[in-house]
Amino acid sequence: MAKERKGIEVSLAIAEAVGQADCDLISAYPITPQTHIVEHLSEMVADAHLDAEFVPVESEHSAMSVCCGAAAVGARTFTSTSSQGLALMAEIFFIASAMRLPVVMALANRSLSAPLSIWNDHSDTMMVRDGGWIHVFVENGQEAYDHVFWAFRVAEDPAVRLPVALNIDGFIMTHMIEPVDFEDDELIKRYIPEFRMEKPLHPDNPVSMGCFAMPEIYSEAQMTRERALVDSYATCVKAWEEWAAVTGRQYHPVETYRADDAEYCIVTMGSLGETAMAAVDELREQGEKVGVIKIRLWRPFPFDDLYRAAAGKHTLIVLDRAISFGGPGGPVALELRSALCNSPQAPVVVNYVAGLASRDVTVEDFKAIILGGKAKSAEGDVAGFTFYGLRG
């Protein structure tokens, strides 16, 4: 493929990127709204446009199992799922990171049942937040395309060797046709070095992976896992810098928009960040000193980037798209409160939950949330969280 701008469905752009990354194995089970990604990959393999194994399976549990086996022999490995599929996959999801297998997964974020919903929010990904994977969020088709390469580049780096979940909002992203700048195959080939497992599974040189661990070693195993994830931050940033050097598109763990002199910032994660930008533009015209802070890297959590973005802000108004039932707020707000609580002059954190199951959060809604958060902060009404826009 040559460098070209295309109007394309984001799911297809992701599948094409997996092809350009010269993926060796794809194993997946179809589930809305992820379906178009793996459907297209299946076509690419069947039409011999991509020289890879496509392993259809009977469940997501098997899909991740196949991916783990493939990565263990040194194959570049991809899968994709959503919601209930991720729930069924969860057992092996945790094992992939513990065994340091660099699987890349497009996680087309969708609400968890019940009630049954095929629409988008972040309840599925929050279920596996503590699964030891690198989690990145994107907010448009270009970012989704770019981050397929970034995900392979980071996951397979010998200094990292961890699976990466590329979180893309279901429907809002996966079913959107929009412009995407494709890069040429040679550039991609240079960006992602060949993947070599130092000690692959091979019948000639038997190794044991995923062993039983006695209490004497379990904690140490978890410590190395924690350290690997925390240390992957440096490679995440380096891989973004390398991407910027060849494409001009620069990404950061935490990104801001009109936030430098802002007193109040709306904090988002995922595709609604752009709508928030439009709302901030309108509020700025009315004289409000507001900005946007966007969390791109969710795990490992970019504490220092957050501290820099939050410095000097009066209040952060966090939009969560999932609930920690019975807890003190949505997952992103919990993270920010916890990260900021001991820092001097920490901003106030106000938390809204909105956009569950793809309920629209429009520019007008964002304006109401930002101004509502400002008012709550002034009143000291900042504990817990507020459901935005509940009916009745």
Added chain:
Amino acid sequence: MLEIRFHGRGGQGAVTSAELIAVAAIGTGKYAQAFPSFGPERRGAPVVAFCRVDDKRILARAKVYEPDVVVVLDSGLLTLIDLVEGLKPDGILIINSKRSYEEIMDSCQFNCRVGIVNADQIAQEELGRVIVNTTMMGAVIKATGLFGIDDIRGPMLDRFGPKLGEKNMKALERAYNELVIKE
């Protein structure tokens, strides 16, 4: 920014209309979005699809609530749904119907510009079947001036192949020429 809402029934290709217009607009250097009203596909049920076109990057990630253009693929929807909901004051409603403006206004009160084209007949004659999504795109191009007919030829042929694609282009061109707009 120009915002379009398509009304059709599941299986009539409203999403394809939105998609091809977006792809053609992107091909002319513009920014565009096209997306369905997300949900399970239900053949025959009323569905909507959306399209946005702008000269600059589009930030909104929400449905179109105040369209400039509403396109109706299925005239059976005219009295079933509030088609002009949110339509901007200077917007236009484009209807596939064999009926005249006066006949339509007997049963509907549209207080806006209305474009009418008999896409059923055009599609039947040019394609041999009453699938009007590509035909109606000709009416949209005419009413909006978004781009020229030639700008959509590439995306159309990519989607349907050279033979069927050219037939669809013929239907599209006829709708472009046969659209009647009443102020």
